[in-house]
Amino acid sequence: WACWKTYVGRPKTCRPRVWAMTVLGNGLGEAEQDEDALVVQEAELSTKRRVGESEYNILVAQSNLAITYENLERLDEALRLKRDVYTGFLKLFGEEHEQTLRAVNNYATSLVRLERFGEAKSLLRKTVHMVRRVLGESDETTLRFRSSYAAALCQDDCATLGDLREAMTTLEDAGRIARRVLGGAHPTTTGIEDHLRVARAILRAREAPPTSG
Template sequence: MILTNCAACAAPLGLSLGKKCGRCSTRYCGPECQVQHWKEGGHDQLCKPIKKAGGAEQYNANKKYTEAVAVAAEKCAEDVKGQTCYICTQALHWKTKEGLVRGCSCRGTAGFVHVSCLAEQAKILLAEGEENNLGFKAMNERWGRWEKCSLCEQLHHGVVRGALGWACWKTYLGRPERDPIRINAMTQLGNGLTALDHHDDALSVREVELATMRRLGTPEEVTIMTKANIAHSYECLGRYEETLALRREVYAQAVAFKHPTDQIIIYANNLAVSLKRAERYEEAKCFLRERIAEGFDRTLGANHISVIKLRWNYAGAFCDDDKASRDDVVKAVATFEELFSTTQRLLGKFHPTTKSAKAYLESGRSKLARFDAQS
């Protein structure tokens, strides 16, 4: 995570409080902790290596990245046997000696790669874009290489997403605080930590990101995605009332500021999930009916993952609601069967979205079976 705590006692320091080591910039809440850390915490041995790496933040990011790559390679080891990287064509990375991973929607013999190769590819593409003064759209597409597979165009997930989050942050953290790329790298780190289920750390990163943007005077409409990410961290940590309140705000602001359609649908789905969790099923159904009626399937296509999620959230509201009729549940199960087939075809059976669709289907079938058992 981003370093906002005392290195000795872990007291929160925010972004500006406390004292820094004059050599390596490691942060402390005061001189007492700094002295203790030097004498008893091992900082006397680490100070020079930390300075050599570029400071405490860079040293921490480099270390976390190396650990995340090792975890990702170990997690994917069984799946990648006998394969080679589609970027460098080697099985073992020539420099880092890391193993292969695959964490997208590629199937068969496609999509095997080293995290280092993915990171280097993304770094080069972005640097070329900056050098040639490419426009926003082109730069945004190149930035996508930090999170999407260049072969299947689907988001990386799990341990691979986590490793790429640290790769992105360690690459750009040294840029000026106002640099949008540095702020975007913070977003990628938060997303990566979430993919690793490190939700406390993800929330810490996202709160730092929002605080930084506000301190720099970023317009409120630009902070919407960061607030949406904070709401997701709240949800993962079980802070459901805060999640619902923030998601209402995010959706309303996204509509008011006319954000892109695909983003608005994501925020709508998130709000619907929170409404269902709060057992506000009628409100959730009404809200989702209105969104489906807006015809997003014609705008983005029926196979767009957010459009699919709108439909399964709507069906899920009937399966979760104890007051739903058997006919409603029958229709919901039929919807789940269709959507599970679609996600499996588009993303493969091992993708998290496909697994989520399968869980919805099984839940619906279970509720239908309970209806039949009572009749």
């Protein structure tokens, strides 16, 4: 708030005022004051468009706003924004840029949350090998990407046994790398391990022999 109070009296198109809005919105989000963050971030995005901010800065603002929508369970709005961010970075940087690859994963994660597993799998399957090649096996974005892909595989009610085994193998490998590179307490590591527990439970249930009536 201190940063915002410094610039609040300046013209709405004043760039330091816009930057202060960014700081305020991010701070409110980190403090989990999502309703307040939403008001600030929507105003920030509108102002950045009006003052002619760079396409990159607008995409970053959209990405932050999408996270807030998601935190507020406004999942369809979050998905639309994440799709726009992905296509925006794709146009700006190309398909192999790290920002584009992160945006792919963010978009796919929203698809999974909305149980649009087919779309998520198609998107991730097209790019998972590219991510591993461009960023490397130990990169956190790569690990998150593989975790998202495995989640899309195993959470789909139409998943085959082959899908479930692929998901479990993917998560076991990603989990080993994450624990070695990031440590066992890192959120990415714990997220992968959570997905692995779910995948194992689903696979056990599917492989269990039917009980006689």
